[in-house]
Amino acid sequence: MTVVLKLGGSVITEKDTPDTIDGDALADAADAIAASGVTDLVLVHGGGSFGHPHAAAHDVSRTEGTQDVAAVREIHGAMRELNDAVCDGLVERGVPAVPHHPHSAGHRDADGTLSLPTDPIAAKRDEGFVPVLHGDVVTHIGSGVTILSGDELVVALAEGLSAERVGVCSTVPGVLDDDGEVIPAIENYADVRRYLGGSDDTDVTGGMAAKVHALLGLRAPASVFGPDALADFLGGEQPGTLIR
């Protein structure tokens, strides 16, 4: 049973300090993953204070591209650094995490459609590794590179690997209504549109609204939950908000 899990960039980095890992949060997440014993796991992490400030500095987004090689290397390099830290934290705890860098593994067509072959990822999984992907810059035909978010990756991986479960670990305990209460389940975007604002930090890829919209399109049920519920999710529960 393949589980696709995204660790939000804001969960594992200090969002207000560029290029800074939240060591305690990363350790807690790695502990929960190691303790869960889940093996058919494919991980994704977001950009947090590594990806987004560099992307914003170069005006690169999901739709605005750049052909500036220095910008490409700066954004991708920052994400590789974060990915190394995530993989290190997991390997130190016995989780066989290996990097899978989207910049080298995928691209977008001119219309923005993502092409990310999942056979190499499935092969890693089937050999007992835990592939760890991340938000990145990807070549975009006609536009240089554009940003690929971890949320887009979650969707592509869930479909391409026929995942049975999808989890998105965010800084908040679920999708929240106007009173700050967790919405237990979402089946229709129109029902929750009024609650979904953008993101409050430098997030070039869209915040909770884009997340919910993308997850509603999946065949597999997806849970959005906070860091405290990561162990519950990996234990088979559906904490936070269930999106299906």
Ligand code: IP8
């Ligand atoms: O944090 C964005 O990934 P996200 C990655 O999942 C970059 O939206 C490079 C900004």
